Amino acid sequence: MVSTIQNTDVKQKDADRAVVVAVTSRAVFESGADGDDVYGMGVAFPLLQALQRVNKRLLEENPAESLLFDVVLITTDSQQQQQSCRIISSTRHYGVLSALLDRQEAPSEQLRVMFCGDAVNRPDAGPMPASRQAAQNFSAQLGEMRQRFGMSDSPLRIVLVTSHGGRESCGALRTLRSHGVNVDEAYCLAGAPRSPILSVVRPHFLLSDGFSGLED
Known part of the structure; x- marks a missing residue:
């Protein structure tokens, strides 16, 4: 069964104009100790930083801009599916721009x-x-x-x-x-x-x- 969680920290401006990028949550977040509230940054984290930088600059140029990146985090790992609250906490902790969350190095400048x-x-x-x-x-x-x-x-x-x-x-x-x-x-x-x-x-x-x- 596939289900989604809306990240309320992110407001999608126009679903028809959005450029959707799907990334596995395991690539974005590395599992940490069970006591941690958030995951560590994974190998794909620089990609999300670069996407977020483009969005920020587009909105600086034009606050009404609707051609923006939306990121969907896909979770297929059973352990992470059981810990979806930590995925949500991780996106909020790092400011990940994901519009939808599926249950299932240095910042990039460009x-x-x-x-x-x-x-x-x-x-x-x-x-x-x-x-x-x-x-x-x-x-x-x-x-x-x-x-x-x-x-x-x-x-x-x-x-x-x-x-x-x-x-x-x-x-x-x-x-x-x-x-x-x-x-x-x-x-x-x-x-x-x-x-x-x-x-x-x-x-x-x-x-x-x-x-x-x-x-x-």
């Missing part, structure tokens, strides 16, 4: 999103898979958010990495721009491995076929 040129340029054959459609919608929302900020001091950074140069790079840039996404940085690897760039950029989201996240 939310970093990396697009892979190979996936961006992949031609669509037949009906578009739901995962690819979701990725394109997510990308468009990120692009719209990025446009809210100037070239410098943006809390959101978008990076494009292509395996080869020439047509691949140009095609990927054109495709992203057609979805309203302008990139801050572009890297052409010329056949080199991608891992060194990943270790430098350390993206929170790596968008390829669909998306895989939590690179922190």
Whole structure:
């Protein structure tokens, strides 16, 4: 049985405009001693900090802004399900911006999103898979958010990495721009491995076929 708990400390402005990010509570909070009121910070905590920073800056630019991130914490661990009160206490203790709670390192200054040129340029054959459609919608929302900020001091950074140069790079840039996404940085690897760039950029989201996240 799936049930949800509303975090009353967070006011969702517009459910239709919200960019929803689902994260497991185990990735966000590390279980502590039984006597602790709140959990410790988990590996995905920098991601939530970066999302929260983007939301804060968007609202500073425009208090009526409705294109904001909402985070859903998903709990599948039976022990944490039994201790849902501690999850709620943890979100309030750290100021986690989660709008919904399912029973079941240093703060990040920027939310970093990396697009892979190979996936961006992949031609669509037949009906578009739901995962690819979701990725394109997510990308468009990120692009719209990025446009809210100037070239410098943006809390959101978008990076494009292509395996080869020439047509691949140009095609990927054109495709992203057609979805309203302008990139801050572009890297052409010329056949080199991608891992060194990943270790430098350390993206929170790596968008390829669909998306895989939590690179922190």
